[in-house]
Amino acid sequence: MLEEGSLIGNQHGGAWKIIKKIGSGRCCQVYEGLDVVSKSQVAIKVYNEGLKFNCAHQREFLLLKIVHEKCGEVTQLVRMLESCCYGNQQVLIDEYLQPSLSVIIYTAKQQSHPSLFIIHKIINDVARGLSALHLCGFVHADLKPDNIQWSPKSGTFKLIDFGLSFNILDKEIGLVQSSSYRAPEVVCPNQPGNVPNTAIDIWSLGVLALYLVSEHKLTDYRKIQGLCAACQGNENKCENTEVVEKLFQQTTWHDQNNLFKKLKEVVTQCLQCQISRRPTCTDVIQQINTLTSLNAGFLDLLILPTCILRLLNMLGDCEIKNETELSDIKDDIIEECKKYGPVKDCIIPTDGPGINKVYVYFTSHIDAASAFTKLNGRTFNGRTVITTYFLPADFYTKNFF
Ligand SMILES: [Zn+2]
Numbered sequence: 127m128l129e130e131g132s133l134i135g136n137q138h139g140g141a142w143k144i145i146k147k148i149g150s151g152r153c154c155q156v157y158e159g160l161d162v163v164s165k166s167q168v169a170i171k172v173y174n175e176g177l178k179f180n181c182a183h184q185r186e187f188l189l190l191k192i193v194h195e196k197c198g199e200v201t202q203l204v205r206m207l208e209s210c211c212y213g214n215q216q217v218l219i220d221e222y223l224q225p226s227l228s229v230i231i232y233t234a235k236q237q238s239h240p241s242l243f244i245i246h247k248i249i250n251d252v253a254r255g256l257s258a259l260h261l262c263g264f265v266h267a268d269l270k271p272d273n274i275q276w277s278p279k280s281g282t283f284k285l286i287d288f289g290l291s292f293n294i295l296d297k298e299i300g301l302v303q304s305s306s307y308r309a310p311e312v313v314c315p316n317q318p319g320n321v322p323n324t325a326i327d328i329w330s331l332g333v334l335a336l337y338l339v340s341e342h343k344l345t346d347y348r349k350i351q352g353l354c355a356a357c358q359g360n361e362n363k364c365e366n367t368e369v370v371e372k373l374f375q376q377t378t379w380h381d382q383n384n385l386f387k388k389l390k391e392v393v394t395q396c397l398q399c400q401i402s403r404r405p406t407c408t409d410v411i412q413q414i415n416t417l418t419s420l421n422a423g424f425l426d427l428l429i430l431p432t433c434i435l436r437l438l439n440m441l442g443d444c445e446i447k448n449e450t451e452l453s454d455i456k457d458d459i460i461e462e463c464k465k466y467g468p469v470k471d472c473i474i475p476t477d478g479p480g481i482n483k484v485y486v487y488f489t490s491h492i493d494a495a496s497a498f499t500k501l502n503g504r505t506f507n508g509r510t511v512i513t514t515y516f517l518p519a520d521f522y523t524k525n526f527f
Contacts, residue, residue, distance in 0.1 A: 128144055128155070128157070128172060128212065129144065130144055130145065130146060131143065131144065132144045133162070134159075134170065134172075134210060134212050134217055134219075135210070136208060136210040139163070140161075140163065140208055140210070140219075141161075141162040141163065142159045142160065142161055142162060142168055142170055142208075142219055143159055143160045143162055144157045144159055144170060145157065145158040145159055145160055146158050148169070151287065151289060152182075152289055153173055153174060153178075153179050153182040153183070153289050154171045154172055154173040154174060154179070154182075154183075154289075155171075155172050155174075156169060156170070156171050156172075157169070157170040157172065158170075158222065159219070159222075161207075161219075166222075167222040167492070168207060168219050168220065168221065168222050169219070169220040169221065169222045169223065170217060170218075170219055170220075171217065171218040171219075171220060172212060172215055172216075172217050173215055173216040173217070173218075174215070175214050175215055179215075179216070180216055182289050183209075183216035183217075183218065184216075185288065185289070185291065186206075186218060186288045186289065186291070187206070187209050187218060189259075189262075189264055189288050189291055190203070190204075190206040190288070191206070192262055192264075193258055193259060193262045193264070194206075196261070196262050197258045197261060197262065200254075200255065200258040201254075201277075201280050201282045201284070202251045202252070202254045202255030202258070202282055202283065202284055202285060203255050203258060203259070203284055203285050204220050204221060204223060204275070204284050204285065204286045205220065205221040206218060206219070206220055207219045207220060207221060220286075221277070221279075223275035223276065223277050223284055223286065224275060224276065224278075225275070225276055225431075226271065226272055226274065226275050226276070227248065227271040227272070227274040227275065227276070227283065228271040228272055230244075230276060230429055230430070231271060231338070233429050234425075234429055237425050237429075238425075239341075239378070240338055241423055241425065241426055242379065242383070242385050242386060242389075242420065243420045243421070243422050243423055243426050244338075244422075244426055244429070244430075245335070245338045245339060245389065246385060246389075246414060246420060247283065247422075248274070248283055248334070248338060249331065249334075249335050249338075249389070249392070249410070249414060250411065250414060250415065251282045251283035251284070252269070252274060252283060252285065252331060252334070253331065253407045253410045253411050253414075254407070254411060255283075255284065255285040256269070256285070256324075256327050256328075256331065256407045257406075257407035257408060257411065259285075259291070259324075259327075260324040260327070260406070260407055263293050263294050263295065264288075264291055264292070264293055264294075265291060265292055265293075265294060265302075265322070265323065265324050265326060265327055266285060266288065266290075266291055266327050266330075267290040267291050267292055267299075267302035267303055267326060267327070268287060268289070268290040268291070268302060268303055268304065268307075269285070269303070269307060269327055269330035269331060269334065270303075270304050270307050270330065270334070271334070272287075273285060273286050273287045274286070276430060276431070278431045278432050278433060278491035278494075278495075279432075279433060279491060279518075280518065281430070281432045281517045281518040281519055290302045290303070294323050294324065299312075299315070299322050302322070302326070303326065303330060305345070306333065306343045306344075306345045307329075307330040307333045307334070308326075308329075308330075308350065309322065309325070309326040309329035309330070309350075310329075310350050310351075310352050310353055310354075310399050311325075311326065311352075311401065312326055313350050313351060313352055314351060314352030314353075317352055317353060319400070319401070319402070320352075320353070320399075320400065320401055323401070324406075324407075325401040325404045327407075328396050328404045328405065328406070328407070328410070329396060329397065329404065331396055331410065332344075332392075332393050332395075332396025332397040332404075333396075333397070335389060335392065335393045335396065336370060336373060336393050336397065339373075339374060339377055339379075339386075339389060339393070340373040340374065340376060340377055342373050344366060344369060344370075344397060347369045347373075348365065348366065348369060352399075353399040353400065354366065354399050357398075357399040357400055364397075364398050364399050364400070364403070365399075366394075366397045366398065366399065367394050367397075367398075370390065370393050370394045370397060371390070371394075374386075374389075374390045374393075384417050385414070385417055385420065388413055388414055388416070388417065389414065391413065392405070392410055392413050392414060395409075396410070421520070421525070421527050422517060422520075424514060427514035427515050427516060427517075428514055428515070430515060430517070431491060431494070431495055431498075431515050432491060432494065432515045432516060432517060432518060433470075433487060433488045433489070433490065433491045433494045433518070434485060434486065434487045434488070434494065434515060434516040434517070434518060434521050435463075435485070435486045435488070435494055435497055435498055435501070435513055435514075435515060435516065436483055436484070436485055436513070436514045436515065436516040437459070437483065437484040437485075437486065437501065437511055437512070437513055438483055438511070438512040438513070438514065439482075439509050439510060439511060439512050440459075440482070440483070440484050440506055440507075440509060440511055441455065441474070441482045441483075441484070441507075442482070442507075442509075443482070445507075446474075446476055446481060446482060452474060452476070455474075455507075456472060456474055459472060459484055459486065460472050460486075462501075463486050463488070463497055463501075466488070466493045466494075466496045466497035466500065467488055467489060467490055467492070467493025467494075467496070467497070468488065468489040468490070468493070469486060469487065469488055469489070470487040470488065470489050471485075471486075471487040471521075472484065472485065472486050472487070473485045473487075473521075473526070475526045478526060478527075479526065479527040480526025480527055483526065485516055485521060485526060487521060494515070497513075498513045498515065501513050
């Protein structure tokens with residue numbers, strides 16, 4: 127029996143310590159763990175005993191291995207670190223991710239509503255993760271908020287849990303997907319031309335996007351029992367189109383917002399009963415990225431933790447103009463931040479929208495989180511500091527704002 131402090135090891139000298147249980151699925155128990163050698167946080171998935179569960183372990187292991195061999199490191203998929211055993215149980219060691227999309231949506235709702243920036247980021251990241259799977263012939267088959275997690279390290283949403291995943295060449299596909307994310311061809315698999323394939327993930331992506339925008343799922347309005355009456359009668363307009371239209375209309379955004387309009391088009395296409403009318407992941411990515419990119423808003427950067435802190439209200443115009451003074455201030459800031467953990471980089475832009483702000487890149491997101499709380503509200507040179515996180519992608523491209 128695994129408990130706090132139990133050790134799992136492999137023949138190559140790797141060892142992982144169980145910290146605490148963080149979840150349980152159909153096939154396995156998931157623990158937060160510690161890599162004893164590197165001292166980094168990991169997720170430890172311990173599969174239940176038995177042939178069925180050994181197969182689930184093997185499926186996830188092979189899928190991630192094949193995708194990695196073919197596509198290299200995919201930032202939008204969970205990174206598998208090791209596969210080993212604990213007694214008769216199979217174990218996977220994965221990178222540690224948190225929080226889940228469900229938690230992020232919940233936190234966003236405490237403020238107001240997930241912003242269009244966050245919605246766009248979720249759909250974009252998920253579509254990119256799915257795209258790599260689809261390219262390798264795999265279908266995730268259980269896309270839902272609980273299986274999407276935020277990575278503070280990479281600043282992306284990542285897909286996890288491939289326990290129901292299958293290959294498009296597989297002959298027998300059971301009742302995959304969670305009920306409200308389930309595509310018509312999974313509910314009713316015997317309709318000609320509608321055999322479950324990668325398009326079932328696109329359907330779930332449509333349900334997810336609809337939910338993020340409207341807080342409703344398609345199943346709140348229509349019971350999905352295979353093709354709708356219009357599609358059965360070969361009519362041009364699928365009944366789902368009208369539901370999507372209505373739900374989008376009820377939101378606070380308007381069709382004048384180009385991203386909102388694009389999202390409506392994409393969701394409508396993803397939720398077509400007929401597979402042939404749904405877009406591919408590449409289509410989705412292309413469509414939602416044709417517009418000028420949005421920057422994350424203030425609230426977004428409180429909700430999405432990363433390794434980077436943005437410090438607001440720290441500097442005045444005089445300090446920015448004086449090179450020597452600025453260099454001293456930078457040293458002071460790095461010195462102060464180092465109290466929370468190693469600092470990789472610190473940038474103070476002297477022009478552009480990032481002027482008067484400080485960006486501190488910590489090696490670990492745990493240290494960044496501790497600095498986030500401790501520095502927020504502190505007085506520095508007579509000013510009250512406000513902290514937010516900052517996305518790595520913007521840091522690397524020097525898109526400071
Ligand atoms: Zn239809």
